[in-house]
Amino acid sequence: MSTTSLAATIHERVARIETMPSIPTIFLPLLKLLNLPPDKVKLDDVVKLVSYDNTIAAQCLRVASSPLFGLSKTPDSIKGAVISLGLRRVETILLTCCLGDSFPAKDWALDPTTFWRHSLGCAMVCRKFGDMLAADSDKAYMAGLLHDIGFLVNCIAFPKEFAIAEARAKEEQVPLDEAELATMGFTHCDTGRALAEKWKLADDLVQVIAHHHVPEQSTAAQPLVALVHLSDLLCRMSNMGYGYYERRKLDLIADPAWPILLKEYRSLEGVDLVRFTFELDEAAIEVFQLVSTIFGGSAKLNA
Amino acid sequence: MTIAPQTAPVNAPVPPAKAEPLDPIYRQIRDLVYKVSGIFKAEEKLYLLADGCGRRMKQVAVRTPREYWDHLTAHPNREAELRQLLNEITIGETCLFRSQPQLDALRKVILPELVTEKTKQITKRLRIWSAGCSTGEEPYTLAMSMMEESDKLLKGWTVEILATDLNDRSVETAKAGIYGDYAVRNTTDYFKRKYFTAVDDKKLQVRPEVKKLITFSRLNLQDDSKMLFMKGMDLIFCCNVLIYFDGTSKAKVVDHFYSNLNFGGYFFLGTSESLMKLNDKFHLVHFPGTIAYWKPSLKSGKL
Numbered sequence: 040m041s042t043t044s045l046a047a048t049i050h051e052r053v054a055r056i057e058t059m060p061s062i063p064t065i066f067l068p069l070l071k072l073l074n075l076p077p078d079k080v081k082l083d084d085v086v087k088l089v090s091y092d093n094t095i096a097a098q099c100l101r102v103a104s105s106p107l108f109g110l111s112k113t114p115d116s117i118k119g120a121v122i123s124l125g126l127r128r129v130e131t132i133l134l135t136c137c138l139g140d141s142f143p144a145k146d147w148a149l150d151p152t153t154f155w156r157h158s159l160g161c162a163m164v165c166r167k168f169g170d171m172l173a174a175d176s177d178k179a180y181m182a183g184l185l186h187d188i189g190f191l192v193n194c195i196a197f198p199k200e201f202a203i204a205e206a207r208a209k210e211e212q213v214p215l216d217e218a219e220l221a222t223m224g225f226t227h228c229d230t231g232r233a234l235a236e237k238w239k240l241a242d243d244l245v246q247v248i249a250h251h252h253v254p255e256q257s258t259a260a261q262p263l264v265a266l267v268h269l270s271d272l273l274c275r276m277s278n279m280g281y282g283y284y285e286r287r288k289l290d291l292i293a294d295p296a297w298p299i300l301l302k303e304y305r306s307l308e309g310v311d312l313v314r315f316t317f318e319l320d321e322a323a324i325e326v327f328q329l330v331s332t333i334f335g336g337s338a339k340l341n342a
Numbered sequence: 343m344t345i346a347p348q349t350a351p352v353n354a355p356v357p358p359a360k361a362e363p364l365d366p367i368y369r370q371i372r373d374l375v376y377k378v379s380g381i382f383k384a385e386e387k388l389y390l391l392a393d394g395c396g397r398r399m400k401q402v403a404v405r406t407p408r409e410y411w412d413h414l415t416a417h418p419n420r421e422a423e424l425r426q427l428l429n430e431i432t433i434g435e436t437c438l439f440r441s442q443p444q445l446d447a448l449r450k451v452i453l454p455e456l457v458t459e460k461t462k463q464i465t466k467r468l469r470i471w472s473a474g475c476s477t478g479e480e481p482y483t484l485a486m487s488m489m490e491e492s493d494k495l496l497k498g499w500t501v502e503i504l505a506t507d508l509n510d511r512s513v514e515t516a517k518a519g520i521y522g523d524y525a526v527r528n529t530t531d532y533f534k535r536k537y538f539t540a541v542d543d544k545k546l547q548v549r550p551e552v553k554k555l556i557t558f559s560r561l562n563l564q565d566d567s568k569m570l571f572m573k574g575m576d577l578i579f580c581c582n583v584l585i586y587f588d589g590t591s592k593a594k595v596v597d598h599f600y601s602n603l604n605f606g607g608y609f610f611l612g613t614s615e616s617l618m619k620l621n622d623k624f625h626l627v628h629f630p631g632t633i634a635y636w637k638p639s640l641k642s643g644k645l
Contacts, residue, residue: 276630285630287630293625321385
């Protein structure tokens with residue numbers, strides 16, 4: 040099958056699937072908020088978004104009252120919860136919950152806890168990486184959170200095919216996208232792109248979703264795509280991968296993404312990557328706790 | 343304060359039970375220790391550092407972490423005190439099968455790569471050096487791990503392990519290969535049965551066939567003329583030894599290691615140890631849960 044007809048097939052299948060979720064109502068306003076620097080975000084706007092959906096509001100309250108945040112008293116209002124959680128956490132919870140609701144985790148080939156740990160983990164690594172390079176770390180965070188959205192599409196639109204790919208990746212301990220390509224002929228990057236285009240996400244996000252495994256192929260926003268690519272790899276080397284051992288060696292400075300990032304951010308040269316790696320272990324703990332708090336232990340844990 | 347036990351390396355990060363928050367000065371001590379030695383205790387391991395500081399504080403009779411900070415930075419004996427602290431915080435790391443991620447990387451990723459690269463050579467020989475082997479836990483672990491591959495990947499290969507230490511008494515203890523409960527706390531029953539014999543109900547001794555793989559000797563890593571003779575290594579392990587060296591000596595030893603390694607060879611440090619910017623010829627490489635330094639192979643063109 041030629042590349043164009045394959046893309047057409049994916050698009051057709053993604054478009055036709057009735058279970059294919061339409062964009063959640065609060066999704067785009069939420070992305071807009073995430074894109075603003077924290078001091079420009081109005082508390083009331085966030086409270087409004089949280090209140091829009093009862094399930095999400097309840098989830099926020101539950102997370103806010105969990106021991107993770109060690110609050111002395113349980114917040115009794117949404118506003119109280121937003122204040123005590125902090126804007127960034129609320130935004131993360133919102134985005135996770137609204138995606139989680141759009142893609143109900145029933146019979147996924149991928150363990151939902153593993154998926155969210157990886158997505159949130161990547162988002163957190165992207166933000167740390169972005170901070171380190173003085174890049175737009177809020178945008179990087181959002182891109183990290185959404186980069187693997189194609190896996191959700193696969194779980195729903197190609198459940199059988201994707202289950203085979205996932206089983207093969209585990210069995211051979213190879214990267215999931217390699218197994219997808221070998222067994223299905225396309226990857227979550229292709230299906231993710233189809234969804235992102237259907238949802239009319241901004242082009243830089245589409246680029247990240249479509250090219251985060253081959254950043255040099257992106258036609259725009261290359262530094263962002265490269266940053267997500269490296270963060271994704273670092274995440275998978277730091278116990279926030281797809282839940283199995285990947286037999287691979289990551290040579291950061293030999294990766295094609297490295298020169299792309301270096302060209303944009305000269306400060307990358309002086310970065311202490313080992314210390315950065317050690318610090319990711321800390322990030323992993325917070326991610327693990329956040330995911331089990333958001334899903335309240337209902338998702339199966341495979342730590 | 344509750345002190346969490348020093349746990350075996352596990353796959354999922356486990357935060358310590360929430361004790362009282364640590365004095366922020368420990369982060370300053372952590373950064374000082376990192377700057378001087380390259381040892382980095384990430385947030386979840388910070389309590390181990392605090393624990394070590396606590397034991398030293400008793401010894402030098404200071405009451406508060408703040409006073410101890412002064413002791414480490416302004417006291418005439420500060421250099422000696424820092425060494426004592428380094429001893430304290432790395433002491434738990436001497437045991438067999440100390441770092442499972444390192445051993446996984448070795449057997450699952452590095453060995454297959456080395457075997458493929460070296461397969462055209464006439465003599466199928468692998469040379470491993472445990473530099474600063476202390477009382478022998480590391481070289482025995484490596485020997486047993488290699489023996490596990492002797493019918494598989496390493497069929498027809500000769501494995502030579504060189505184990506050296508500065509301290510004569512350590513070398514003698516290492517040669518004897520007798521270990522108590524604490525040293526074998528990470529050793530599975532499978533390995534205990536296969537590679538050890540019981541000395542009495544408390545102690546195990548390494549079997550002769552394991553010892554046969556290893557040559558123990560005394561060596562000073564700062565003895566330049568001797569270091570020049572250590573040629574043709576495929577793997578070098580040097581765990582928590584360089585942390586005691588000053589910058590100049592450390593850089594010199596690392597340069598030696600680089601020349602001692604074959605092209606395509608790997609250099610491993612302790613699990614929370616960094617080379618920082620001592621040698622720019624090594625590539626920092628990531629494996630799941632661990633890092634190493636790689637001397638690029640000639641054909642990779644990544645020198």
